[in-house]
Amino acid sequence: METLGFLLHGFAQALTPTNLMFAFIGSVLGTLVGVLPGIGPTSGIAILLPLTSFLPPAPAIIMLAAIYYGAMYGGSTTAILVNIPGEVASVVTTLDGYQMARQGRAGPALAIAAISSFVAGTLGLVGLTFFAPPLADAALRIGPPEYFGLVILAFSVVVSLSGASLVKGLSAAALGALFALVGLDPMSGVRRFAFGTTTMLGGIDFIAVIIGLFAITEVLLSVEESARAVSLAALGKLMPRWDELRRCVGTMLRATGVGFFLGLLPGSTPGAISFIAYDLEKRVSKTPERFSRGAIEGVAAPEGANNATTSAGFVPLFALGIPATPALAVLLSGLMIYGLQPGPMLFEKQPQFVWTIIASMYVGNVMLLVLNLPLVGLWARLCRVPYAVMAPLILLFSVLGAFSVRNNFSDVGMALAFGVLGYLMVKLGYPTAPLVLALILTPMLENALRQSLSMAHGSPLIFFTRPIAVTLIGAGLALTAWSLLSRRAPQ
Amino acid sequence: MRRANLVCGSLLLALGALSLVEALRLKDDWQGARLMPAVLAVVFAGLGAGHFAPALAAAERPAWPDVPSRRRVGFVFGVLVLYVAVLPSLGFLPATALFVLVLLRALAAFSWTVALALTAAIALASHVVFKHWLGMPLPSGPLGL
Known part of the structure; x- marks a missing residue:
């Protein structure tokens, strides 16, 4: 009851005209940050952080938080319309979202992305409201062996993302793992796979990879087919059908559960979690063969999961002062600028501030739904713009997106190289999604593995002495076996 | 055997060799910076060899454009x-x-x-x-x- 009282008081503050205005500005800017490829929530918050310095703490943090969750909403738009993930968490959305757009169903895809984001984001906030302190405490007990188990579980997704050939899917994942190792080793500082050059020392940036593999590859493939537009099919209904919405209810709830609980763990990114949610949905579906061919659940699951993860990330941030993602780390610095030290004492010392921010996030989620749903028709019409106009625009945004990562042209060159690699992979029947997943997971896997071995003085038995780690590793192996058996069944 | 699979399999074997060379070159212990390159060397070798298997050899021909x-x-x-x-x-x-x-x-x-x-x-x-x-x-x- 005390929590509800605090929350109601937070709403009273969040609904003041000033705070409402900054939540709105943040939501709009966040949507824009999500739509523009290359400018993710982290750089979006970092760019706009200095602009909020003239504001009091509450409106400033309300605006920065709204940019963060707004970017999660906006990232799906270009993923669905032109196969460019606006941010990392939307990579999975391209698998079915873009297929739906090609079939003339961009409207329902965009609408379900907005609805699923709203439902999962709001349910995630309910979790944040009621379970923040105890859940954050539990998350703190998770160490490197448990993270290793979590990454093994996430890696099991590779099998179901492999498409027709398991060997080709695993080869793509191995390539992703190799690219993840390029640069300075974060633990020992030694150079790996840098071949004596300084440009490779900073590693291969993720944004350059996804821009190359998704945007540039897609343009090359479309140019080859001399595509006239993404979709020439009639736009038809812009909202999902009732039966689709009903089917997606379970999807959204499952995605919320996966996104929220895994999102509590610091270091587990929305990008990796959206893959897990997508895989879960494919596994529970009676018709998994529809996935990657325009299944509406394939859009609802990753979009729901990444928004639930976004809400969950605020739990360790507020309760423990631990940012779960790089974007939250920038937000944390924003809090510290105002002399607010997140941690167990924040709820006690600054209850009005914390509950105002949490309440404003409920309001912001409603704003995003209201902002995004009416725009569905407008966005969907973009699919009918002639491809001769879209192609230069997509390539231009790709160059700008890759350049914006570190403001240098070596990342642009990297994106071009990955464009060629992606094109060849598609032509030769290699799926690109396992490469992306391995690129995200390998640094986490390596850190967790090495830290665990270090903790146990080199003994791998540590993974079998920790119940949560054993359970997660067992679940990962079981899911891999299940996927392998399911692949054999139709034959 | 399809030529594309032969080429890709050979490339993966080459990447395996590259990873092994890198693992041997690094000045760190085998549970440190060398660990992942060494693991990848084994993985690439296995996957490269897998490309020479008959099942993959019978795979579809690549859809190269005209x-x-x-x-x-x-x-x-x-x-x-x-x-x-x-x-x-x-x-x-x-x-x-x-x-x-x-x-x-x-x-x-x-x-x-x-x-x-x-x-x-x-x-x-x-x-x-x-x-x-x-x-x-x-x-x-x-x-x-």
Whole structure:
């Protein structure tokens, strides 16, 4: 009851005209940050952080938080319309979202992305409201062996993302793992796979990879087919059908559960979690063969999961002062600028501030739904713009997106190289999604593995002495076996 | 055996060898920086060998495009590479305008008027949004644009 009282008081503050205005500005800017490829929530918050310095703490943090969750909403738009993930968490959305757009169903895809984001984001906030302190405490007990188990579980997704050939899917994942190792080793500082050059020392940036593999590859493939537009099919209904919405209810709830609980763990990114949610949905579906061919659940699951993860990330941030993602780390610095030290004492010392921010996030989620749903028709019409106009625009945004990562042209060159690699992979029947997943997971896997071995003085038995780690590793192996058996069944 | 699988399998074996060489080269212990390259060496070797298996050999033939399509893909990619190459010396606005104009004319039968109008709109809008509004340090070139 005390929590509800605090929350109601937070709403009273969040609904003041000033705070409402900054939540709105943040939501709009966040949507824009999500739509523009290359400018993710982290750089979006970092760019706009200095602009909020003239504001009091509450409106400033309300605006920065709204940019963060707004970017999660906006990232799906270009993923669905032109196969460019606006941010990392939307990579999975391209698998079915873009297929739906090609079939003339961009409207329902965009609408379900907005609805699923709203439902999962709001349910995630309910979790944040009621379970923040105890859940954050539990998350703190998770160490490197448990993270290793979590990454093994996430890696099991590779099998179901492999498409027709398991060997080709695993080869793509191995390539992703190799690219993840390029640069300075974060633990020992030694150079790996840098071949004596300084440009490779900073590693291969993720944004350059996804821009190359998704945007540039897609343009090359479309140019080859001399595509006239993404979709020439009639736009038809812009909202999902009732039966689709009903089917997606379970999807959204499952995605919320996966996104929220895994999102509590610091270091587990929305990008990796959206893959897990997508895989879960494919596994529970009676018709998994529809996935990657325009299944509406394939859009609802990753979009729901990444928004639930976004809400969950605020739990360790507020309760423990631990940012779960790089974007939250920038937000944390924003809090510290105002002399607010997140941690167990924040709820006690600054209850009005914390509950105002949490309440404003409920309001912001409603704003995003209201902002995004009416725009569905407008966005969907973009699919009918002639491809001769879209192609230069997509390539231009790709160059700008890759350049914006570190403001240098070596990342642009990297994106071009990955464009060629992606094109060849598609032509030769290699799926690109396992490469992306391995690129995200390998640094986490390596850190967790090495830290665990270090903790146990080199003994791998540590993974079998920790119940949560054993359970997660067992679940990962079981899911891999299940996927392998399911692949054999139709034959 | 399909030639494509043979080539890809050989490439993966080469990557395995590269990973092994890198693991041996690094000055760190086997549970440190060497660990993942060593693991990858084994994984690449296994996957490379897997490409020579009969099941994969019977896989579908790669869907390479016909000659006109191949030329179109090559042309677009060539224009993109050229754009990135001249951007630092020519400046963002002129290079972008040229890039967009060439692609608009090449990919569709737009009249010069329509192509020029679209080029001006796209180049100017991106210049204003990315260079001025978002403050990206894009190259200016001799004209300062």
